[in-house]
Amino acid sequence: MDILTARGLVMAYGDGPGATRALDGVDVSLRPGESVAVTGPSGSGKTTLLHCLAGIVRPTAGSVQLEGADLAAMGDARRTVLRRSAFGFVFQSGQLLAELPAQENAALPLMLAGVDRRTATARARDVLAALGLAGLQDRRPGQLSGGQAQRVAIARALVGSPKVVFADEPTGALDQGTGEEVLGTLTGAVRAAGAALVVVTHDPAVARWCGRTLAMRDGRVVREFRAPAEVPAGAGVSS
Structure with a gap:
């Protein structure tokens, strides 16, 4: 059963014939435990799609439903509460608060x-330990490696037991080896939690960690494909 469903998403900027369509009729569905990569060149609409799916912005047309509840029909306050309770977010730079230790950064939601x-x-410490950060809960971001800091960001995304985790270029600021470790942690932890994962990336090597890929261009999904069933997600990525 789908947990998040989007139908006919349009995001237009401007009016009339000269309007720019960042999204032009996009359909997406997500099931619990599923990981989906959204790929495409800069300007293809992939980040706009993430923002619509996460209820950060309202689409010009179309609907986004989380377990039957229409995000576009909600007021701003209700969507804000929903993002805190049902969604988790991992960003390229982590966006941790420098003055807070890891456990408080993870506990913020x-x-x-x-x-x-x-x-x-206490809940944050448990999640940090499950992600391999036991004993580092009192360190501030400046005392952590890039990979460790991004694991704290993953812990923050998971601490509230979300239904969907959104990751926007989650390894863009990391070297290749550290990025692969973080991707393994992210995909494994989200799958273990029974949540769905949406990863926005321009990197095919990152996309291969996900079970399904949506390739975008000019605001449309131009190709959709799944990872081979006999090959675990992430296999084939060079180290």
Whole structure:
């Protein structure tokens, strides 16, 4: 059963014949445990698609439904609450707060949702340990390697038990070897949590870690393909 479904997504900027369509009739569906890469050159619409799927922006036309609830029909306040409770986000630079230790960075979504600090940080420590960061919970971002910091960002995305995790170029700031370690952590952790994963990337090597790929150009999905069933996602990426 699909957890997130988008139909006929259009995102237009401007009016009349000269309007630019960043999205031009895109359909997407996601199932729990599924990983989907969205690829394409700069300007193809992949980041705009992520923003629409995550309820960050409303599409000009079309619908995005999370378990039957239409995100586009929600007010801003309700969509903000939904993003905190149902979605997790991993960005290229991690976007950790430099003054906070790892456990508090990871616990932020819970604390913003009203969970008390002690409970939130205890949950964050558990997630950090599961991602191989046991003993590093008190280190600030400046005391962590790039790969460790991005694992903290993954912990922050997972701490609230989201239904969908969105990752925008999650390894773009990392070297190849560290990037592959982070991709293994990200895809494995999201799959273990039973959530769906959407990865936006321009890199085919990153896309190969996902079970399905949507290739975009000029605001449309021009090709969709799945990883071979006999080859685990991520296989074939050089180290």
